[in-house]
Amino acid sequence: MSFKMNGLDELAKELKQISKNAQALAGTHEYSFDEIFPNKFMLENTNFSTIEEFLLSSPEKISSNEELEKADETILDTFVSEQTKFSTWEEMLSTATESLIIDRLGF
Known part of the structure; x- marks a missing residue:
């Protein structure tokens, strides 16, 4: 007796992509403030629309x-x-860094 579960195939595909994304994040990377603090993050969490405006x-x-x-x-x-x-x-x-990593991993 056997049966096919399409949902698991999709999950396996997504996990493989997350693994690939994690490998790309391995090691040391430099990110700009604009990457770490995108406008969306700034608008949702601060009284400013950009990191540059905030810092200045x-x-x-x-x-x-x-x-x-x-x-x-x-x-x-x-x-x-x-x-x-x-x-x-x-x-x-x-x-902000956690949000960047989560986004880069593909969640």
């Missing part, structure tokens, strides 16, 4: 990676807590 509006007036690295984390965290759904810059960055 911060008290630190951040316009480059170097300026972000030098920024006072306490001041940035306060700005994040006032202007976003997050408590800290690290929380905002982590959530």
Whole structure:
């Protein structure tokens, strides 16, 4: 006795694609702020429509990676807590990065 389950074939195909996408993510990658913080993420989670607008509006007036690295984390965290759904810059960055990975995996 045997029977065919089409749903499992489709699931296997999707799992294979997710595996392929995961392999593409393996290793070290550099992503731009626009990739990590797409406009959709910014609109849903902040009072700004782009990451550039957000960073330039911060008290630190951040316009480059170097300026972000030098920024006072306490001041940035306060700005994040006032202007976003997050408590800290690290929380905002982590959530955005998780969203990017989930999207790249194909979920």
